[in-house]
Amino acid sequence: MVREADPSLNEKQFVLQSLKEGLRVDGRRPYDFRSLQLSFHSDFGHVQVQLGRTRVSAKVSAEVVRPRADKPTEGLLLFNTEISPMASPAFEVGRPSEEEVLISRTIEKALRRSRAVDTEGLCIVAGEKVWSIRVDLHFFDHEGNLVDCACIAAITALLHFRRPDVTVIGEEVTIHSLDQRNPVPLSVHHIPICVSFSFFDGGELLVVDPSILEEQIREGDMTIAMNIHKEICALSKAGGIPLEMDQIIRCSKIATTKTAEITEMIQKALADDKAKRQAK
Amino acid sequence: MSRLELLTPEGLRVDGRRPNELRKIIAKTSVLAQADGSAYIEQGNTKVLAAVYGPQEVRHRMQILHDRAIINVEFNVAPFSTSERKKRSKNDKYDNGIKLQTSQFPRSQIDIYLQVLQHDGGTLQACINAATMALIDAGIPMIDYVCASTAGCIDKQPVLDLNYLEESSDSPELTVAILPRTGKVNLMSMESRLHVDMLESVASLATEGCEQIHTILDAVVRDTTQHLKDSLMQ
Numbered sequence: 001m002v003r004e005a006d007p008s009l010n011e012k013q014f015v016l017q018s019l020k021e022g023l024r025v026d027g028r029r030p031y032d033f034r035s036l037q038l039s040f041h042s043d044f045g046h047v048q049v050q051l052g053r054t055r056v057s058a059k060v061s062a063e064v065v066r067p068r069a070d071k072p073t074e075g076l077l078l079f080n081t082e083i084s085p086m087a088s089p090a091f092e093v094g095r096p097s098e099e100e101v102l103i104s105r106t107i108e109k110a111l112r113r114s115r116a117v118d119t120e121g122l123c124i125v126a127g128e129k130v131w132s133i134r135v136d137l138h139f140f141d142h143e144g145n146l147v148d149c150a151c152i153a154a155i156t157a158l159l160h161f162r163r164p165d166v167t168v169i170g171e172e173v174t175i176h177s178l179d180q181r182n183p184v185p186l187s188v189h190h191i192p193i194c195v196s197f198s199f200f201d202g203g204e205l206l207v208v209d210p211s212i213l214e215e216q217i218r219e220g221d222m223t224i225a226m227n228i229h230k231e232i233c234a235l236s237k238a239g240g241i242p243l244e245m246d247q248i249i250r251c252s253k254i255a256t257t258k259t260a261e262i263t264e265m266i267q268k269a270l271a272d273d274k275a276k277r278q279a280k
Numbered sequence: 281m282s283r284l285e286l287l288t289p290e291g292l293r294v295d296g297r298r299p300n301e302l303r304k305i306i307a308k309t310s311v312l313a314q315a316d317g318s319a320y321i322e323q324g325n326t327k328v329l330a331a332v333y334g335p336q337e338v339r340h341r342m343q344i345l346h347d348r349a350i351i352n353v354e355f356n357v358a359p360f361s362t363s364e365r366k367k368r369s370k371n372d373k374y375d376n377g378i379k380l381q382t383s384q385f386p387r388s389q390i391d392i393y394l395q396v397l398q399h400d401g402g403t404l405q406a407c408i409n410a411a412t413m414a415l416i417d418a419g420i421p422m423i424d425y426v427c428a429s430t431a432g433c434i435d436k437q438p439v440l441d442l443n444y445l446e447e448s449s450d451s452p453e454l455t456v457a458i459l460p461r462t463g464k465v466n467l468m469s470m471e472s473r474l475h476v477d478m479l480e481s482v483a484s485l486a487t488e489g490c491e492q493i494h495t496i497l498d499a500v501v502r503d504t505t506q507h508l509k510d511s512l513m514q
Contacts, residue, residue: 113471203464222468232479235454235470242464245483252476 012217019205026052026211031254033209036262038156038269044183045161049153052211053143056150058157059136062164064175067123067130075122076132079108079154081139088142088212103147106236107137107154110192110225114233117158118187124166124173131163133186144212147223151194156266159188160273192225192233193262195255203243208254222248224255228263286434286446294446295324299439300485302429302492307409307500309417317418321410324443325400330410332418334390349388355407361399390420401444402430404455404469409493416501425497426466428457429489431482433474438485454479456486460494463487 007015015025022030034052041047045060067074081104083091091097096104111117122131135157137150162183165176198210198218207214210221220240225233232252237243286294293299303324312318315331338344392414394407408428415422432442432453439446442453452474457467465487474482 109471114473226476227473230476231473232452232470232476233473235468237465237468242459242462242466245463245465245487248465248468248483249480252479256476 007213007216011213015213015217016200019200019207024207024211025213030205030207031258033258033262034211036152036265038152038266040160040269040273045157047153047157047160049149049156051145051149051152051209053141054145054149055139055141056146056153057138057140058150058153059138060157060161061134061136062131062161063134064124064129065132067127072127073123073130074119075130077112077117077119077122078132078134079104079111079137080134081107081137081150083139083142083146086141087139087146091142099146103150104137106147106194106223106225106234107151109234109236110151110194111154111158114190114192114225114227114231116155116188116190116192116227116233118189121187125168125171129173133158133161133163142212144215145196145209148194148196148209151192151225152262152266155188155191155193156270158186159191159266159270161186190227190229190231190233191263191266192227193259194223194225194234195258196223197221197251197254199241199243199247203241203247206247206251208258222251224252226252226255226259228260230256284445284449286449286451287437287439291437293434293439295443297441299437300488302441302489303443305493305496307413307497309413309500309504315414315418317414317416317420319410319413319417321406321413323402323406323409323441325398326402326406327396327398328403328406328410329395329397330407330414331393331395332390332411332414332420333393334418335388335420336391338387338389343389344387347386349386349390351390351392353392353394353411355394355396357396357399357403361396390415399444401442401447402455404428405430405441405457408457408467409497413497413501424459424461425494426457427460427490427494427497428455428467429486429493430455431486431489433478433482436478438478438482440485440489452482454482454486456483456490458487458490460491 037050039048048057081100083100085091085093124130135154137154139146162185165181165184167174197206197208198214199206199220200218222237224235227233306322308320310318311320312331315333317332319330321328335349343350392411396403405428408426412426430442430453431438431440432446432451434451447453450472452472454470456465458465
């Protein structure tokens with residue numbers, strides 16, 4: 001495996017010293033996110049998210065499958081992450097790295113376990129046919145904080161996605177193609193947004209939305225997924241340095257405001273896209 | 281389907297505990313002959329076995345770290361551990377953030393094997409506690425105990441140490457692992473939804489649980505090593 005070269009000692013010192021003075025190398029303040037850009041493709045459920053220079057593309061697709069035997073009335077929601085060496089030479093083809101496993105686990109926790117998407121609404125015929133929604137996440141460029149970027153991409157794609165309309169008459173199921181009937185959106189209960197933190201200097205210093213350099217230097221990290229109703233959907237902090245409980249509570253407060261900001265941006269982008277589509 | 285009443289009006293839970301009560305904990309060390317350190321822990325009906333091998337030579341030379349040991353954790357859930365016998369191929373690979381003085385063993389590997397024998401909620405916390413005990417049993421120098429506990433929230437009432445019924449009823453579950461001496465949080469993980477205002481009270485309840493667990497585990501360790509102390513005194 002190609003190990004990425006660690007930043008030099010001078011670089012490390014420089015980053016740490018500037019953090020102590022409340023500055024970050026890329027000119028942000030500690031609690032600032034990088035600029036967020038959402039661009040939609042022509043088909044529904046295909047979105048590219050750029051967070052600074054980190055770039056993730058999400059594509060949602062749907063197919064009709066047989067439901068699981070233990071949950072006959074629930075549709076399926078699958079996430080598939082693909083980190084290629086294109087994003088960073090540290091990643092390998094085929095074998096998922098530990099980082100990738102963690103990213104997909106966090107996204108699954110944030111979006112599936114918190115029941116962001118109504119899976120019961122995806123049922124067509126109980127025990128026979130349900131929709132299986134698949135979210136493919138492709139990572140194009142890695143400049144730190146893949147998790148937040150991927151989470152934003154996944155939920156935006158799910159919000160943007162329209163599935164074909166279905167009518168059920170007796171036993172017969174008709175799936176209408178996109179030009180026959182207007183496709184229907186998924187019912188999304190809430191919008192979980194991941195906010196990642198990195199900790200430095202024994203947990204004293206913290207930054208939001210770490211860049212790759214900060215990720216390499218950090219001593220600990222934590223990700224909080226939250227929605228606009230101030231509900232924590234997932235929280236994960238494993239490994240790294242131990243933290244004070246107060247620090248974690250403070251992070252949750254920061255996450256609340258960041259979540260509100262990002263949710264607003266996503267909704268604005270979706271509304272803009274809708275207006276553009278209607279104008280056509 | 282009628283909703284199960286998880287908290288009676290008197291404030292008791294399905295298994296008769298009060299909200300801030302832990303389940304009964306039984307811990308044993310040195311339960312396996314082959315392993316360098318091993319432990320068995322029961323928290324209510326959750327039963328976990330842990331074995332530690334090492335520090336030993338690194339199996340794959342590629343992974344060698346020149347300044348510290350690598351820690352390899354393998355986690356396995358027995359198919360008979362739940363009431364519905366279902367195959368779980370979830371290969372959970374969580375770094376449970378055990379605090380070891382790994383720099384004392386450069387170029388070596390420490391293996392921790394965890395086996396869940398019976399699953400009744402709170403496997404992560406039981407696994408962390410079992411791993412801590414096994415590492416202590418193996419005599420590997422640690423900075424402190426790592427004690428883990430879960431806490432949840434049922435009808436806006438924070439409750440400690442959820443069992444399987446409570447866990448699967450879609451109530452939030454927060455697992456916290458702390459270093460009891462400094463009270464710092466080593467691991468924190470949560471699933472399902474919890475309002476941010478409740479986080480503080482739930483987290484502090486979990487921390488309290490961790491401290492209780494620390495007292496119990498510490499008593500077990502002191503008890504099992506008493507004979508060593510006695511033989512020194514003679």
